Amino acid sequence: MKTDKIKIGILGATGMVGQRFISFLQNHPYFEIKMLAASKHSAGYKYKDVCNWALETPMPLDVKDQIIINTEIDEIIKKDVKIVFSALPGNLAGDIENKCAEDGIIVCSNASAHRMDKDVPLVIGEVNPEHLQLIQTQKKNKNRKGAIITNPNxxxxxxxxxxxxxxxxxxxxxxxxxxxxxxxxxxxxxxxxxxxxxxxxxxxxxxxxxxxxxxxxxxxxxxxxxxxxxxxxxxxxxxxxxxxxxxxxxxxxxxxxxxxxxxxxxxxxxxxxxxxxxxxxxxxxxxxxxxxxxxxxxxxxxxxxxxxxxxxxxxxxxxxxxxxxxxxxxxxxNAIRGAVGASVLNAELFVKKYFDF
Ligand SMILES: NC(=O)c1ccc[n+]([C@@H]2O[C@H](COP(=O)([O-])OP(=O)(O)OC[C@H]3O[C@@H](n4cnc5c(N)ncnc54)[C@H](OP(=O)(O)O)[C@@H]3O)[C@@H](O)[C@H]2O)c1
Structure with a gap:
């Protein structure tokens, strides 16, 4: 792995799980938050001005002034992120996660949309890390450069x-x-x-x-x-x-x-x-x-x-x-081990074991 940090984005960045992602990823040795996306109602505003922060720890300084983008593929691509963590509602996640994967992004998703797809790994780092190999099947089946990795409910x-x-x-x-x-x-x-x-x-x-x-x-x-x-x-x-x-x-x-x-x-x-x-x-x-x-x-x-x-x-x-x-x-x-921590651990596993950015 190269020493530069990998640019990542968060979909659903203003929600409960999105906020946990921001908090969990502070000072992460591999990843740096370069994109925050939410609904069109939040897009265009500074994160600190629209996010109803609900965690005990303060909102991290480096996201406060980041401008939220709309969850559209064209806007996401402009940010040049390699990984996105998805904290979108299940009924909205399916389409945009596919588009990100088609554009070469690795999507680590908390949403239910693709969990049961036959060629999408559903992984808990300590339980079935070898299932990440399913990514090769997914790339082949769907002819995509990126991939979707999910963590369970x-x-x-x-x-x-x-x-x-x-x-x-x-x-x-x-x-x-x-x-x-x-x-x-x-x-x-x-x-x-x-x-x-x-x-x-x-x-x-x-x-x-x-x-x-x-x-x-x-x-x-x-x-x-x-x-x-x-x-x-x-x-x-x-x-x-x-x-x-x-x-x-x-x-x-x-x-x-x-x-x-x-x-x-x-x-x-x-x-x-x-x-x-x-x-x-x-x-x-x-x-x-x-x-x-x-x-x-x-x-x-x-x-x-x-x-x-x-x-x-x-x-x-x-x-x-x-x-x-x-x-x-x-x-x-539920929100750390059961959501963001599991997703970040999957991304770490992927980076360390299966990929070199
Ligand atoms: N909470 C948990 O413990 C937990 C655990 C595991 C998995 N999950 C899964 O994680 C996902 C997020 O859950 P949550 O609890 O964080 O939900 P939430 O608090 O309701 O947050 C939803 C997020 O999605 C954004 N959003 C809503 N409508 C949108 C649209 N039309 N286009 C783009 N973005 C939109 C919201 O942005 P705005 O602020 O702009 O509306 C917000 O950032 C769900 O799929 C959930 O099932 C949650």
């Missing part, structure tokens, strides 16, 4: 990361998962205060289907030019709760082979490391999975920021006599 990222070491050790056949998802997962205008205060909403549109389908692709095997899906059966029930950041998930697993005891499972979680740790990537947590022994944890308020929000926390690991396996509770930061 926020609740799937922590779920699949917790399942991978179990699957390697014991084989996971079936799981039941009940999620308690943070408000920030719905975006800035997502849930009205009147609906969520003193309340739990037992439905999130499209979420259960995403959890059930994306898990199979992520845990699947890369075979020459395609992904063979994992046979895991997933049953999900998704709830919105009154927590700002951090999704909590209760997971019940049926395993092919039974663990000797719970300590063995704890060690498998604790010792799990993968390619991002081996390559020492800038955003890789030292330990992607943290095991907490306190019976009252993990809790989103205390555990979502472990390893800068990039590690998930697992606790309450116990035997499950109903499905025949184990059950546990898992917490992860």
């Amino acid at each position: 926020c609740s799937v990222i922590q779920l699949a990361l917790s399942l991978k070491p179990l699957d390697d050790a014991y084989g996971v056949e079936k799981i039941i998962v009940s999620t308690m998802q943070a408000l920030s997962g719905a975006g800035r205008g997502g849930v009205a205060a009147f609906d969520i205060l003193d309340n739990v909403i037992p439905y999130i549109d499209g979420e259960e289907e995403k959890i059930e389908e994306e898990s199979k692709k992520i845990l699947g095997v890369f075979d020459k030019d395609k992904i063979i899906n994992h046979k895991i059966l997933v049953s999900a029930s998704a709830n919105r709760i009154n927590v700002l950041d951090g999704h909590t998930e209760c997971v019940f697993c049926q395993l092919k082979k039974q663990p000797k005891n719970i300590d063995e499972v704890k060690n498998i979680f604790k010792n799990y490391k993968s390619m991002p740790q081996e390559l020492n990537l800038p955003s890789a947590p030292k330990n992607p999975i943290i095991v907490i022994d306190d019976g009252f944890r993990p809790q989103p308020r205390y555990d979502r920021m472990k390893e800068n929000g990039m590690a998930i926390s697992i606790g309450r690991i116990r035997q499950d006599n109903c499905l025949g396996g184990i059950k546990y509770v898992c917490v992860g930061h």
Whole structure:
């Protein structure tokens, strides 16, 4: 890799995930923000004048005066960026992400539009980094110079990361998962205060289907030019709760082979490391999975920021006599580990392992 920083852009830069991208990419050793794009209502204005900044940390100085561009391919091309991080709403992302890839840009997307496309990798750095090789199939099939790389839905990222070491050790056949998802997962205008205060909403549109389908692709095997899906059966029930950041998930697993005891499972979680740790990537947590022994944890308020929000926390690991396996509770930061951190880690992996700009 050359020593100059790679110019990157952010689509949906003013939204919840866009803001997290800006914050997460501050002083990044590989990447420099050179383009901020949003809707035509924000275009033409300085970032500081239209963005309703909602993070605890201040808006970084170097973006404050950047002029937002409209999300049109001609405007994007003028900025000469090599990578764009997409934080667009799923229904708007598909077309512009394709256009960027056709123009030679690498798109690292949080949006759902292309996640299930057969030749688009759906990657979690620590779970299936080898799926990035699917980019070659995509370039060939679509005759494009760039490519789209996606990361999964926020609740799937922590779920699949917790399942991978179990699957390697014991084989996971079936799981039941009940999620308690943070408000920030719905975006800035997502849930009205009147609906969520003193309340739990037992439905999130499209979420259960995403959890059930994306898990199979992520845990699947890369075979020459395609992904063979994992046979895991997933049953999900998704709830919105009154927590700002951090999704909590209760997971019940049926395993092919039974663990000797719970300590063995704890060690498998604790010792799990993968390619991002081996390559020492800038955003890789030292330990992607943290095991907490306190019976009252993990809790989103205390555990979502472990390893800068990039590690998930697992606790309450116990035997499950109903499905025949184990059950546990898992917490992860939906907007960092479950969105921007995952996307940036994918870009780092791509740059370090598969590409030289
Ligand atoms: N929030 C999470 O935890 C999370 C986690 C994983 C994945 N995601 C995914 O990430 C994406 C962004 O989510 P979010 O929560 O950040 O949403 P959000 O807060 O609603 O932000 C949406 C962004 O898209 C821009 N936008 C809206 N309409 C547009 C248009 N017609 N053309 C161009 N830009 C437009 C907005 O710009 P203006 O300000 O100009 O309107 C804003 O920058 C979604 O696909 C979501 O599913 C979110």
